[in-house]
Amino acid sequence: MTRRVAIVGIAQTRLETEKPDQILDEVIFEAASKALADAGIGREEVDSITIAAADQIDGRPISSMLEACPAGAYLKDEIKTTEEGSYAAILASLRIMSGVFDSALVVSWSKCSEVPVTRVSNYGAEPFFHRPFGLNYITTTGFMVNAYRAKYGLPEMAAAKVVVKNRGNALNNPLACYQTPVSTEEVLSSRIVAWPVRAMDMAPLCDGACALVLASEERARGMVQPPVWIQGMGWATETYYLGERDLSRLTSLEVAARRAYAMAGVTNPLRELDVAEIHDIADYHELMAYEALGLCPWGQAARLMEEGVTEMGGRLPVNPSGGALSGSPFFATGLVRLAEAALQVRGDAGRRQVKGAKRALAHGSYGFCGQGNSVFILGE
Amino acid sequence: MAEELVFIPGRWDITYNYAAGKVSSKFFAELRDNKRLMGIKCSRCGRVMMPPRGFCERCFAPAGEWVEVGPEGTIQAFTITVEKFEGNPDPPFAVAYVQLDGADTAMLNYVRGLDFSDLNRAAESLRVGTRVRVVYKEQRAGEVTDFEYELV
Numbered sequence: 268m269t270r271r272v273a274i275v276g277i278a279q280t281r282l283e284t285e286k287p288d289q290i291l292d293e294v295i296f297e298a299a300s301k302a303l304a305d306a307g308i309g310r311e312e313v314d315s316i317t318i319a320a321a322d323q324i325d326g327r328p329i330s331s332m333l334e335a336c337p338a339g340a341y342l343k344d345e346i347k348t349t350e351e352g353s354y355a356a357i358l359a360s361l362r363i364m365s366g367v368f369d370s371a372l373v374v375s376w377s378k379c380s381e382v383p384v385t386r387v388s389n390y391g392a393e394p395f396f397h398r399p400f401g402l403n404y405i406t407t408t409g410f411m412v413n414a415y416r417a418k419y420g421l422p423e424m425a426a427a428k429v430v431v432k433n434r435g436n437a438l439n440n441p442l443a444c445y446q447t448p449v450s451t452e453e454v455l456s457s458r459i460v461a462w463p464v465r466a467m468d469m470a471p472l473c474d475g476a477c478a479l480v481l482a483s484e485e486r487a488r489g490m491v492q493p494p495v496w497i498q499g500m501g502w503a504t505e506t507y508y509l510g511e512r513d514l515s516r517l518t519s520l521e522v523a524a525r526r527a528y529a530m531a532g533v534t535n536p537l538r539e540l541d542v543a544e545i546h547d548i549a550d551y552h553e554l555m556a557y558e559a560l561g562l563c564p565w566g567q568a569a570r571l572m573e574e575g576v577t578e579m580g581g582r583l584p585v586n587p588s589g590g591a592l593s594g595s596p597f598f599a600t601g602l603v604r605l606a607e608a609a610l611q612v613r614g615d616a617g618r619r620q621v622k623g624a625k626r627a628l629a630h631g632s633y634g635f636c637g638q639g640n641s642v643f644i645l646g647e
Numbered sequence: 648m649a650e651e652l653v654f655i656p657g658r659w660d661i662t663y664n665y666a667a668g669k670v671s672s673k674f675f676a677e678l679r680d681n682k683r684l685m686g687i688k689c690s691r692c693g694r695v696m697m698p699p700r701g702f703c704e705r706c707f708a709p710a711g712e713w714v715e716v717g718p719e720g721t722i723q724a725f726t727i728t729v730e731k732f733e734g735n736p737d738p739p740f741a742v743a744y745v746q747l748d749g750a751d752t753a754m755l756n757y758v759r760g761l762d763f764s765d766l767n768r769a770a771e772s773l774r775v776g777t778r779v780r781v782v783y784k785e786q787r788a789g790e791v792t793d794f795e796y797e798l799v
């Protein structure tokens with residue numbers, strides 16, 4: 268039996284369109300130091316540092332050379348993941364489960380205001396067969412939505428309702444980047460960027476950082492915050508080659524969820540979960556995630572949305588925080604989802620709290636068309 | 648008085664020279680010299696991969712026999728990029744993943760000859776399942792953009 272891991276410290280910076288008053292190091296320091304303060308411990312009491320960042324967004328190769336110490340790593344253990352923020356939490360958890368470490372500071376960030384992220388994303392296209400075709404995280408979303416549309420029809424109205432739901436939820440989240448409501452009419456009349464994907468279908472990028480403190484069961488005992496247990500984790504990666512994939516479904520998310528559910532003993536997610544934070548790269552992506560997470564049958568996500576199941580007050584509220592659609596610090600977005608899910612279980616989510624939430628799901632995603640996905644199940 | 652905030656511009660300017668390797672090099676040479684699109688078969692499951700690769704990720708086995716594919720195929724996914732993104736061609740332009748006849752995976756390229764004056768109509772003409780054919784460019788440099796698709 269592996270050791271249990273708890274989340275004992277949670278912090279995020281305010282998400283903002285830009286943070287010109289802070290250099291990246293200071294944004295990272297802010298999140299990391301606030302997470303330690305939330306956990307009620309000092310930097311000297313943490314024995315491992317796990318970070319997640321994208322060099323091209325940070326604007327320096329091997330950005331950990333510069334950013335490890337702002338994340339708390341001075342003369343300590345430090346290791347970096349380069350998939351996505353939630354993967355730092357996976358690695359940190361595994362390191363604690365191994366028994367080598369007893370505690371971890373997990374930090375992820377992005378300052379998207381400093382670089383055209385679509386350009387960075389285009390350089391992620393393999394150079395021989397993919398790069399000349401203008402691929403980025405937005406245009407590839409167009410492929411995914413068209414593949415979904417071919418199978419089930421285009422859930423345009425349901426997608427717009429996802430944006431309205433999430434942006435409405437963000438009114439209760441003082442950390443969200445966009446705290447103004449939108450209407451389905453606004454979403455459906457926003458300009459098309461990659462047919463049929465509209466500007467407001469995509470999560471708007473922003474600046475921010477997120478940090479968590481994790482601890483083993485023994486270490487968590489007696490800490491100031493009630494532990495939020497990681498009951499299950501799963502993650503999986505699909506092929507990079509989109510022409511080999513069934514783009515109408517998020518297959519690696521389905522696999523990741525199955526693993527996380529098995530570990531946590533979840534058999535009926537819609538009934539057994541109280542709240543979910545989904546990495547909504549686009550509104551359509553949130554709908555497709557409902558299906559891959561087993562919240563509804565394939566092709567039924569629009570109906571789930573239309574029935575209000577995932578609204579606040581519904582059977583399973585999704586993204587009470589407002590989700591990425593209310594501001595996405597690109598690489599850190601999955602870790603923000605995990606932080607928000609943990610706040611819900613701890614009962615510390617303020618006005619966005621789902622009453623009595625005991626069990627939460629958090630989802631992280633990276634790559635074109637959701638190539639890789641992680642799923643966490645958290646509980647009291 | 649408001650404090651002044653300084654911004655320092657930066658730029659990565661690094662030249663790469665990506666080796667295409669034997670498999671892709673053969674594909675590009677066949678495309679340039681013989682106007683042929685060659686896929687490659689997994690030595691274990693037998694699926695024909697387009698673009699060709701040295702191995703099959705699923706079987707984790709090396710690729711074997713070369714197979715000519717096309718010249719027609721079926722659209723599996725597409726999008727029309729309408730927004731101008733830095734480094735991209737000027738919009739609008741359409742790209743599609745096409746499963747060429749004889750291949751088991753789909754290959755990306757531009758779809759030419761479309762009328763974008765009515766975007767929805769253009770998208771309708773690219774509906775998943777639509778048949779397209781390969782058109783070779785007059786001047787070929789041995790790269791993937793030596794060919795493109797057009798509606799049949």
